[in-house]
Amino acid sequence: MVRDNPTTRDTRPVWEDRRPRPAAAGRRTRTDRPPGTAPRVIIIGAGIGGLSTGCYAQMSGAETRIFERHVLPGGCCTAWARQDYVFDYCIEWLTGTGRGNDAARVWRELGALDGKSIANFEMFNTVTDENGRSVTFYNDPDRLEAHLLEISPADARPIRAFCRDLRRFTRINLYPFLTPPPLQSPRERLATLRTVLPSFVLLWRTAVTRMESFCDRFEDPLLRRAFPFIFFQDHEVFPLLPYLFNMASAYHLNAGFPQGGSLGLARSVEERYTKLGGRVDYRARVARVLVEDDRAVGVELRNGERHFADHVVSACDGVTTIQGLLGGRYTSPRVEKLFTEMTARPDLLYPGMVSAFVGVDGELDPAARHSTTYLLSDKDCAALPGVMQKSLVVQMRSRYSDGFAPPGKSVVHCTYFSDYASWKRLRTTDRKAYWARKQQVADFVRGFLERHHPGIGRAIEVVDVASPTTTERYTGVRGGSILGWKSFTPADDVITGLINKDRMRLPGLAGFSMAGQWFAGGSLIRAAAGGRFVTQYLCEELGLDFRAWDSGGAVPWHPDRLGHLPQLETRRVR
Structure with a gap:
């Protein structure tokens, strides 16, 4: 069943809350959905992954409810206040702030940038050594090349090679954030091939060349030390590809900073979600997922309330989901590898x-x-x-x-x-x-x-x-790992298998999916796209047509829309 555009009427569902009570052996405590009614979906966590899942599920005809332990949306995409200052925590740049690409389309559908100006900077970062020497990483490849050659003419060969590749990346428009590969149509696969094939050698070469090995080509000690810090910190395992990709995005004004910052982004997506008929319960900490006959049927909150649905999506911490909410009863080789073996490896986790x-x-x-x-x-x-x-x-x-x-x-x-x-x-x-x-x-x-x-x-x-x-x-x-999994590591391969092969599910457990940064990969755009992906898989199970459209919001952003901001700690440093 597909509803009309949900923005035209109030579609907020009436949910059944139950206190735990004794039940006869084998008796089901979940109320079955009457034929012809919208399926109900519970989402655990109001981070960007959870809010994205809620938005797309509402657009596709489901009735959703999000339970969030905190008093604010966004998860790590947050802010707090101190003496009238707002301390914005997460975003340094946001992929998809431009136009004409699929990352921007995701944010338009989620209303994340509605009514907001975008701050774009001509450089990604400046790196200064102990002696006061500096190098600035301009996004314009011509300006960058001239600047680097001025610093170290002796390094002309690697400088020109890097800037030449940056020019090539400015001609690539590849943001694979709309449809998971198993659900892509022949037309979508063909469009991806048309983008990838002409640049295949460039993408492959820059993906296998580690930044640290590239830096060994420099004679100038500042350049040799500075290049890994283009993205502020040294990401250590990164190859050249993500540096070139993001600098090219910034060159096209597609990696800017949205007005309102991190919490502003979360508030905008929250507003989009509630206007679509969704509901967020704050200070509502989920204690466990209710399972009957190997099917998730709802959740139990820490205060004892039980809430039932046709499907449950966990968009919170990975270990909390697998070991806490599910008690370690349901897992898979990929999930075991992620949250048992890989969480202990500092080379894979920020x-x-x-x-x-x-x-x-x-x-x-x-x-x-x-x-x-x-x-x-x-x-x-x-x-x-x-x-x-x-x-x-x-x-x-x-x-x-x-x-x-x-x-x-x-x-x-x-x-x-x-x-x-x-x-x-x-x-x-x-x-x-x-x-x-x-x-x-x-x-x-x-x-x-x-x-x-x-x-x-x-x-x-x-x-x-x-x-x-x-x-x-x-x-x-x-x-405290705000960035989660490091990209371009074995963790990426496991997450890709989780998305493409397991379809963001757990073997042996029906009615349950996983979203958020721990299951879709780090970065805000990947968390948002993960919500889109999991909803497309969900629609297959629930018999819904996946639907998405631009929010169309145009009300100018104002800082007052951040709402009340808590303080992190009552005790302060001097």
Whole structure:
């Protein structure tokens, strides 16, 4: 059954909530769906993956309800407040902010960018070493080539090779985010082949050339060290392909920063979802998935309420889903490999992140780059608690969007990869030492910013430090790993099999699917596309025609639409 456009009438379902009660052996506690009524779908988690699933399921004729443990949508795509400053946590750039490609189409269907301006920058990042030498990674290949040759004429050969490949990538329009391969029509497969085949050698060569081996070709030590930090941190296992792909996207204004930032993106998708008739229950933590005769029939909340549906989609943490909500009873070789073997491998999983947000009374230097990665000296590394990769990223976040700072004030965001285990151990065993460590971060950041931006120290009003354990408690993401799985690793192959072969399901368990970053891959566009994919598979099972259309929203964005923002911790660093 396919409904009319759900925006034309109120389609919010009446859901049955039940307290746990004794049941006779073999008795089913799920109410069967009357013939001709819309199927009901429960979604666990209101991150981007869960909200996307809800939007597409509503458009396709299902009646959905999302249960979210937090008070805000978005999961890791979030923000919080401190002294009238908004500390935006997730997005550094967003694939799909342009037009004329399938990534942009996904965001239009989800209403994510409705009424918003997009901040585009002429460079991806600037990298500065301990001696003050800098290199800027411009998105324009001609400008980049001239700049790099000026820094090191002796490295003309690798410089020209990189920029030549970047020019080639600017001619490729390949964003495979609409349909999972098993469901693609012959026409869709042919369109992909027409894009891939002419560039096959380029794509293959750049996919097998590791960035670290490419950097060995440089004579200049700055270039050799700086190239891996094009994406702010060193992604270590990345080949050349993702660097070239994303810089080419930014060149076409398709990797910008949306007004409203991370929580603004989540709020827009949440609004799209509720206008389609969906419902989000906040402060509603799911304790387990209800299973009868090897079929998921609903969920039980921590407060004991039971809610029933024809299908359940988990869009929350992977280990929580498999071991917690399902009690480890249902799994598969691929899922076992992901969440037993691969979660213990640091080469496959991003580490946690330390964030220090700085509220400044005054405007930032207009000549300062919007984003700079500083390569740290041994002395600085010894002073910065738990720093990995010997680097610190400094971003002028109030330049990314309005509303992040009060008028006449600014926000700076400083980040670095750090070891989750050491932070977790301190917070668990010695809370006083944990807070002292956060204070160390704050003190270092104050001094570091003063060193590179003289006078800023006197204008700093607040420093807010979030450790990897803060991220885990606030968002539920395991290990504080906001980025999740590293791309271009064996984890990618397992996730691809999960999507294409297992169809985002678990063998032996009917009526249950999985979405979100742990099952669809990292990055916001992949999480959003995962919601589209899982809904297309879901429609096959439920007998629905998959439907999707642009939201068409045009109301201008305003910071007030972020809503009430909580504070992460009641205790502050000085």
